Amino acid sequence: LDSSILLGQLLREGHEVQPFYLRCGLHWEREELETARQYLRVVASPGLRPLVELEMPLDDLYGRHWSITGREAPDSSSPDEAVYLPSRNLLLIVKAALWCQMHGIESLALAVLGSNPFDDATSHFFNALETVLNCTPEGRIRLVRPFSGLEKPSVMETGREMPLEYTFSCIAPQRGLHCGHCNKCAERRAAFASIGLDDPTHYATPAAPSHAETGAISVCRSQIAGRGRPA
């Protein structure tokens, strides 16, 4: 949701946008990538460049982690900290940032929310990483986070008119559908409910009745590079 809304907003603001998808071999990527391709087809405009897909297999590193196997993924009753993926933002950014530097794109935008609870989503982390990236001879790059001061409902309001049915959040898909009971499905339901928007998602199972909204988090699965005016 967050990355798709960010892309829509950057296009709306007149930026030329180069979207990225990083394939790491995670359990939900087939469904997520297909949905992302549909979203890009629907929002296509002269400012939108073709999707760049980058490979970074992580099964050798993550091993039997639930994000690789799909087994025992954090469910709707788990704390948001349970969905942390080791060094996710670092791994997401490095290859996309280098692509940007090699192609003359000076800003890499990420849909990190202000409510993201993880250490690799802080200003300290992004400022330090930006400094490191700019120590290389490949050229200047800025890491921009237009949603860093926002929480989920504000981001959802930004995307209210966007085709959010073409987004995918689930970490334990069933038959190509959102499972309806994982941590991220619960967060997705809460996101639509938070602004009173009908949830267009087809879930494989109904919501668990015990879930209460615990606040929004976002572990960005893709980055969106804006070209032209700074984001």
Ligand SMILES: [Zn+2]
């Ligand atoms: Zn799910």
